[in-house]
Amino acid sequence: xxxxxxxxxxxxxxxxxxxxxxxxxxxxxxxxxxxxxxxxxxxxxxxxxxxxxxxxxxxxxxxxxxxxxxxxxxxxxxxxxxxxxxxxxxxxxxxxxxxxxxxxxxxxxxxxxxxxxxxxxxxxxxxxxxxxxxxxxxxxxxxxxxxxxxxxxxxxxxxxxxxxxxxxxxxxxxxxxxxxxxxxxxxxxxxxxxxxxxxxxxxxxxxxxxxxxxxxxxxxxxxxxxxxxxxxxxxxxxxxxxxxxxxxxxxxxxxxxxxxxxxxxxxxxxxxxxxxxxxxxxxxxxxxxxxxxxxxxxxxxxxxxxxxxxxxxxxxxxxxxxxxxxxxxxxxxxxxxxxxxxxxxxxxxxxxxxxxxxxxxxxxxxxxxxxxxxxxxxxxxxxxxxxxxxxxxxxxxxxxxxxxxxxxxxxxxxxxxxxxxxxxxxxxxxxxxxxxxxxxxxxxxxxxxxxxxxxxxxxxxxxxxxxxxxxxxxxxxxxxxxxxxxxxxxxxxxxxxxxxxxxxxxxxxxxxxxxxxxxxxxxxxxxxxxxxxxxxxxxxxxx
Numbered sequence: 001x002x003x004x005x006x007x008x009x010x011x012x013x014x015x016x017x018x019x020x021x022x023x024x025x026x027x028x029x030x031x032x033x034x035x036x037x038x039x040x041x042x043x044x045x046x047x048x049x050x051x052x053x054x055x056x057x058x059x060x061x062x063x064x065x066x067x068x069x070x071x072x073x074x075x076x077x078x079x080x081x082x083x084x085x086x087x088x089x090x091x092x093x094x095x096x097x098x099x100x101x102x103x104x105x106x107x108x109x110x111x112x113x114x115x116x117x118x119x120x121x122x123x124x125x126x127x128x129x130x131x132x133x134x135x136x137x138x139x140x141x142x143x144x145x146x147x148x149x150x151x152x153x154x155x156x157x158x159x160x161x162x163x164x165x166x167x168x169x170x171x172x173x174x175x176x177x178x179x180x181x182x183x184x185x186x187x188x189x190x191x192x193x194x195x196x197x198x199x200x201x202x203x204x205x206x207x208x209x210x211x212x213x214x215x216x217x218x219x220x221x222x223x224x225x226x227x228x229x230x231x232x233x234x235x236x237x238x239x240x241x242x243x244x245x246x247x248x249x250x251x252x253x254x255x256x257x258x259x260x261x262x263x264x265x266x267x268x269x270x271x272x273x274x275x276x277x278x279x280x281x282x283x284x285x286x287x288x289x290x291x292x293x294x295x296x297x298x299x300x301x302x303x304x305x306x307x308x309x310x311x312x313x314x315x316x317x318x319x320x321x322x323x324x325x326x327x328x329x330x331x332x333x334x335x336x337x338x339x340x341x342x343x344x345x346x347x348x349x350x351x352x353x354x355x356x357x358x359x360x361x362x363x364x365x366x367x368x369x370x371x372x373x374x375x376x377x378x379x380x381x382x383x384x385x386x387x388x389x390x391x392x393x394x395x396x397x398x399x400x401x402x403x404x405x406x407x408x409x410x411x412x413x414x415x416x417x418x419x420x421x422x423x424x425x426x427x428x429x430x431x432x433x434x435x436x437x438x439x440x441x442x443x444x445x446x447x448x449x450x451x452x453x454x455x456x457x458x459x460x461x462x463x464x465x466x467x468x469x470x471x472x473x474x475x476x477x478x479x480x481x482x483x484x485x486x487x488x489x490x491x492x493x494x495x496x497x498x499x500x501x502x503x504x505x506x507x508x509x510x511x512x513x514x515x516x517x518x519x520x521x522x523x524x525x526x527x528x529x530x531x532x533x534x535x536x537x538x539x540x541x542x543x
Contacts, residue, residue: 008174010166013159018166019055024115028064029161031114035076035083036162043069043076046158048146052166053154056177057209065120067146067158073110073121074100080112091115125149129194134233136194144169151191151198152176152205153183180211188220196230199262200242207246207255221262231267239268240367247330253306253313256337260302270365272346275357283356284384285343287449293344304340312336312444328437331372335379336444338362342380378430383441385427390442390459392420393466397457413465418511424463425472425510432476439463471513480505481520490521491528500535501528 013019021029032045046067054061068076077097084092096113110121126141127149141149143158150156153173160167168174170185182202184191192199199221202213213221220226246255259268277285277292288304289296316329324332338358345355358380362373396414416424431438442459455461482490482505484498493501501524508523509515515523524531 008166008168008171010168010174012164013166014164019052019159020058022060024117025064027115028117028119031080031083032066032161034087035079038083039079041071041079043071044163045076045161046167047161048158049150049155052157052159053177055159056157056166056174062117064117065122066161068121068123069143070123072123076121077110077112080114131193132232134195134197143167148186150185151195151201153185154181154205154211156185176214180209181214182206182211182217183214184217184220188217189223189226192217192220192223192226193229195233196226197234197238197242199226199230199264200234200239200268203255203258203262203264204242204246204249206258207249207251207253210251210254213258218262221264227263227267230264236270236365237367239365243268243366247333248326252330252333253310256309257306260306265302266298268366269361271341271361272357275344275346278343278345278355283343283345283381286339286384286445288340293341301340305337308339308444308448309333309337311448312441315444315447316440324437324440328434331375331379331434332437332441332444334362335376335383335441338376339380339445342384375432375434378432379434379438379441382427382431382435382438383445385423385430386439386463387442387445387459389420389424389427390462392423393462394457396420397462413469416466421470422507422511424466425470425475426507428467428470428472429476429510435467436464439467472510475510475513478506478509481509481515481517482524487524491524493528493532496539497532497535500538501531504531 010016010018014021035041036043036045048065048067050063051061051065054063066076071079074097081092081095081097084095091114094113094115098111098113098118100110109123112119112121124141124143124146125138126145127136127138129136136149147156147169153170153176156168156170157173157177158167158169159165166174172183173185176183182205184198202217202221205211206213246252246259249255259265274294276294285293288308289300293301312332316324316332338361341357341361344357346357346360356377359373359377362368362376363370368376393414393416396416400414427438428435439460442463446458447453480502482502484502487493487498487501487505491501505520505524508520512519
């Protein structure tokens with residue numbers, strides 16, 4: 001597509017109701033028209049980009065970006081300040097010209113605070129790209145050059161403040177917005193090579209608004225030369241920012257599906273080249289495939305990731321209320337998406353605290369914070385444990401039914417043996433404060449791995465009545481009632497057995513959440529000999 005002088009103008013945008021202004025926006029635009037008239041400015045002031053798009057979609061937007069023809073942003077800011085001082089002292093006192101970032105100082109742009117809104121002021125400009133850098137060299141330009149530099153036609157629309165009109169210099173922006181299409185205003189191959197981050201933004205817009213990428217943009221995004229530019233020009237940190245924004249979109253699964261369709265999974269998430277099953281068996285692969293993951297085609301792994309994350313999304317956004325906040329929903333979706341990779345490690349170095357390839361991809365691929373990456377791994381680990389506990393509870397239900405016993409207590413629970421109660425509590429410790437989200441992740445696995453699911457036997461239906469009456473809330477932060485020093489001084493224990501005894505104390509606390517120090521000490525005194533024997537036997541087996 002080329003940008004020519006032919007363009008569409010929709011007059012009376014506000015007057016006709018095409019754009020609805022808030023009271024503050026009306027005041028801002030009226031003031032700007034007064035400034036133009038008072039100083040007899042020759043400039044046409046326009047709002048550009050996202051604000052126009054969102055307003056035409058009936059959405060509110062605080063992203064007001066105003067362009068000028070000949071004035072610089074700083075010059076317009078000064079004119080606004082002068083006008084307010086002369087005509088409205090009250091508003092002048094609240095008007096601020098905010099500091100300009102050093103990297104933008106040469107552009108003479110300005111950000112003002114007016115009626116409690118931050119507004120960017122920029123001159124129309126053109127951009128020239130270096131083939132090794134996605135940050136352009138910027139210089140003053142015309143309205144057509146400013147249009148051509150925009151990422152997509154839906155973001156290349158202008159609201160002419162002077163004339164109350166919508167201007168579409170691509171001649172397709174308005175129709176693309178109506179047809180819900182993401183299209184570049186210029187050749188997509190050239191546009192994506194210049195700034196390959198536009199590919200990820202296109203994916204995000206598709207998920208945010210439910211739009212489709214046009215065929216030429218798709219073809220360009222799949223081009224190996226363009227993808228090489230994406231790898232070379234976009235930092236890992238930026239991948240992470242865009243993925244995070246995708247998960248905040250209305251339809252994050254659409255974003256992930258498009259990423260995979262465009263062949264960007266490996267580029268964005270950066271999986272390790274080699275990996276294998278965790279020999280310690282602490283992490284166990286989920287039963288997606290009949291053979292180990294290295295024997296599976298990457299495309300099938302990607303399809304499994306999309307399938308389970310799709311199930312999780314459908315479940316979370318269905319009418320059933322799981323009572324999860326937005327952060328927890330993101331964590332469940334990310335955990336589901338990476339679950340086919342769980343149970344595999346990318347290092348044999350036992351000194352490395354996190355060897356899971358899931359952790360590796362979250363930290364090194366999309367630069368998730370260490371705490372967020374650990375949260376996803378803990379959620380997957382605890383989901384496995386919760387799933388095992390739910391199966392144990394289900395077996396007890398079956399046994400009770402076969403024995404003709406009353407299945408549940410009045411609060412929905414059934415009596416559980418200590419080993420099941422302990423396993424449930426240990427899963428809760430690993431999950432931490434997001435244990436509820438981890439249980440919901442179990443539901444997603446149940447829906448995915450079983451063709452027919454009965455609601456009352458879902459993991460959440462089996463686990464939540466037990467957990468909600470367990471008095472275990474906050475157990476992940478509990479300190480042992482007796483410390484290692486207490487064990488040594490009170491019982492005369494030394495060596496490796498101390499750590500084992502302290503762990504058994506923690507287990508006792510999980511089984512007796514209302515217990516106190518005296519009770520714990522009494523229990524330990526009665527069972528110390530058998531606990532030491534158990535530890536000795538365990539050490540012999542390991543040697």
